[in-house]
Amino acid sequence: MAKYRLAQFRCQIAVKMATDLGPEFSEKYNAISNKLKKRFMRKPNVSEATDEFTELALQCEHAEQPPYAGLCYIGAARCEGSIGNTIGEAEYLLMSARQFMKAELKLSSLRCINPGKENLEAAISCYSHSSKRYPEKSSLKSCINLEVANNLEQLGHYSEAAVYYQNALENNANNPGYKLICYTNMASAYVKDGKYEEALRIYEKIDELANEFSYSFEIKMCEINRLFLYLIVQPSPKVITESMEKLIERYTLDIDNDNPKFEGGALSPELTLFVQSILTACKVGDTQALISLRSEMKDFLNIEQQDLMRVLIQTYECIN
Numbered sequence: 001m002a003k004y005r006l007a008q009f010r011c012q013i014a015v016k017m018a019t020d021l022g023p024e025f026s027e028k029y030n031a032i033s034n035k036l037k038k039r040f041m042r043k044p045n046v047s048e049a050t051d052e053f054t055e056l057a058l059q060c061e062h063a064e065q066p067p068y069a070g071l072c073y074i075g076a077a078r079c080e081g082s083i084g085n086t087i088g089e090a091e092y093l094l095m096s097a098r099q100f101m102k103a104e105l106k107l108s109s110l111r112c113i114n115p116g117k118e119n120l121e122a123a124i125s126c127y128s129h130s131s132k133r134y135p136e137k138s139s140l141k142s143c144i145n146l147e148v149a150n151n152l153e154q155l156g157h158y159s160e161a162a163v164y165y166q167n168a169l170e171n172n173a174n175n176p177g178y179k180l181i182c183y184t185n186m187a188s189a190y191v192k193d194g195k196y197e198e199a200l201r202i203y204e205k206i207d208e209l210a211n212e213f214s215y216s217f218e219i220k221m222c223e224i225n226r227l228f229l230y231l232i233v234q235p236s237p238k239v240i241t242e243s244m245e246k247l248i249e250r251y252t253l254d255i256d257n258d259n260p261k262f263e264g265g266a267l268s269p270e271l272t273l274f275v276q277s278i279l280t281a282c283k284v285g286d287t288q289a290l291i292s293l294r295s296e297m298k299d300f301l302n303i304e305q306q307d308l309m310r311v312l313i314q315t316y317e318c319i320n
Contacts, residue, residue, distance in 0.1 A: 025068050028056055032075065050079040050088075061099070066106070067119060070099035074126065090133030094144065097126035101151050108155055120155070124148065142171040142178070149185065158193035162186045176212040183209070184222065191225075191304055196311070200229040207243050221302070223247060224275060228308040231282050232315050251276050271300045278312075287316050 032052045036044045057072035073096035080088035100123035107114050131144045145168035152161035169182035183206045190199035203226040210219050230244060251272070274297045281289035294309045301309065 025056075025060070025065075029072065029075070032056065036079070046079045046083050050076045053079065057095075057099075066099040066103040067122075070096045070103070070119075070122060070126070073099060086133050090130045093126045093130035093133070097123045097130060100126060105151065105154060123151075137171060139172065142168040145171070146182075146185075149189070153189060153192070158189040159195065162189040162193075162198070165189065176209055180206065180209055180218075184218075187222075187225070188304060191229075191308065196229050196232050197235075200226065200233050200235075203229060204241060204243070207247075221305075224271075224301075225305060225308065227251070227275060227279070228305065228312055231278070232308065232312050234315075248279065251279055268300070271297070274300060282312075282316065285316060285319065287313060290316060 032049055035052075036046065036049050053072045053076040057069040057076070060066070060069035060072060073092045077089045077092035077096060080086075080092060100119045104114075104117070104119040104123060107119070127144055127148050131141045134140045145164045149161040149164035149168065152158075152164065165182045165186040169179060169186075172178040172182075183202050187199045187202035187206070190196070190202065203222060206219075206222050207226065226244075227247065230240075230248070274293060277293055278290065281287075281293065290309075290313045294306075294313060297309070298306065
């Protein structure tokens, strides 16, 4: 009951924050909008309206009213669009999107449930319209998609975030380093959402990129994630790729020391031994060994890998 009252109190605070500027804001906003209406033999001063919308937006920001600031920046964007300033329009739309997203993140931090998600929808819409104002292959489109994906992850919308990582990837398809970043973030989002088959599919794509890089620590850690996901998903032998078979063989037969690719950025011998032990434990169905290994490997694994180990143990507990 106490938790319910706390959540209700947080919602009341959020609602109050969103309505404090109501009458004053409406009056100022309408006054600026009215200046844009065409008069007989006189064109509206669009530049002045843009400045006034921007000034009102800043006032709303200082008053911690991001939704109102977002509306003002949309007004400024429309002004810029009306005079053909596409870049200015895109910039104001982006500023608006960030204000609406800020409002949604604030509600989320207060644990205030908002079924309508009006701020989130407004943010996504503004991000989308801003992105469309830039050239097709512009790096700014990729940056916008990455920003949306990051915000969606903060809100717990992991599968939706993966879609935006994919969009960002398509705008920089010829950049191997950028592809690696997008694929890694995409796979991580699917893991957080419990979509392990999708995550494994993305790690297969990361493996295809591995030849374009030196055998770095990051690539090796992706390999470990891939192995964990393989053990969790347990795909049919018919769909296991040749590269996956080689990866399993590499750890199973302990041939790392004879492979020059493992020099320099390779993982420690301890972690390599742990991974080999996990494969052995899974092969014989030794759940207790997996539990012991999880404890021993804690300092060697990142948070995502620790979570995958937890899921792996649960998977084999159900099997046995």
